[in-house]
Amino acid sequence: MAAKKILMLVGDYVEDYEVMVPFQALQMVGYTVHAVCPDKTAGQSVRTAIHDFEGDQTYSEKPGHNFALNFSFADVKAKDYQGLVVPGGRSPEYLRLNADVLKLVQAFAKADKPIAAVCHGAQLLAAAGVLKGRECSAYPACAPEVTLSGGTFVEIAVDHAHVEGNLVTAPAWPAHPNWLAGFLMLLGAKISL
Numbered sequence: 733m734a735a736k737k738i739l740m741l742v743g744d745y746v747e748d749y750e751v752m753v754p755f756q757a758l759q760m761v762g763y764t765v766h767a768v769c770p771d772k773t774a775g776q777s778v779r780t781a782i783h784d785f786e787g788d789q790t791y792s793e794k795p796g797h798n799f800a801l802n803f804s805f806a807d808v809k810a811k812d813y814q815g816l817v818v819p820g821g822r823s824p825e826y827l828r829l830n831a832d833v834l835k836l837v838q839a840f841a842k843a844d845k846p847i848a849a850v851c852h853g854a855q856l857l858a859a860a861g862v863l864k865g866r867e868c869s870a871y872p873a874c875a876p877e878v879t880l881s882g883g884t885f886v887e888i889a890v891d892h893a894h895v896e897g898n899l900v901t902a903p904a905w906p907a908h909p910n911w912l913a914g915f916l917m918l919l920g921a922k923i924s925l
Contacts, residue, residue: 736919739813739840740767741833741856743823748780748796749905750819750850755799757912758817761923766803766813769823770830773804781821783851783904785890790873791904805832810839815919820851820871820904828859837862841898846918850902850911854878857899869894869901 738758742751751767758765769778780796810816816837818824827833837860840847849857854870855877857863863883869892870878875885886894886901893902893910900914916923 736762737764737766737813738815738817738919739808739810739836740765740817740819741769741827741836742767742778742799742801742819743769743827744778745781745822746778746799746819747821747851747905748782748799749908750821750853751778751780751799752797753905753908754817754819754848754912754915757908761916761921763814765817766808767799767801768803768805768808769801770805770827770833772801773806774802776801778823783821785904785906791871808836810836810843810845813840813845815846815848815915816840817915818847818849818853818856820849820853822852824852824855828856834860844898846898846900846915848900848911848915848918850907851904854901857881858883866899867894867896868899869903871903 777798782794783791841862858877858881869886878885891906895914902911
């Protein structure tokens with residue numbers, strides 16, 4: 733695979749599994765993954781949070797790892813990437829307040845490039861205005877934002893993913909096998925064993 737690049741938008745308190753697993757898995761199959769955060773540069777880190785499902789009415793949150801960024805946000809150009817990954821956790825909540833982040837998401841949507849969003853990643857898609865007339869799964873607490881942005885919330889099992897057009901979405905990290913498989917399908921990746 734010749735220098736295929738994926739952009740991953742992250743921020744402090746991104747969900748640990750939702751950043752670490754796709755970052756490593758996409759590299760494993762040959763993609764270059766640039767993990768970036770506004771106002772941070774390559775070599776800096778973001779904190780992660782571990783969200784777990786332990787029978788409460790919502791997820792629990794525990795401290796995660798420090799995740800090292802490998803590219804500088806200021807150097808990102810959407811045209812250089814084949815796809816976009818938006819992990820969940822708490823980072824989409826504040827990243828959606830950044831106009832440059834919203835422009836990036838809009839550029840990927842306008843170019844019809846594959847976009848993978850999981851869990852609270854839908855908050856960023858909704859704020860960017862790219863869900864109007866689209867179907868989107870997410871963590872159930874994000875359903876109102878999907879709907880208010882003109883999208884249709886798709887309720888699926890926590891370990892399933894939903895593909896519609898250039899968009900693959902899922903409720904949370906238990907969906908990684910299906911979510912990442914859907915993203916690779918949208919990217920046109922061919923994996924042979």
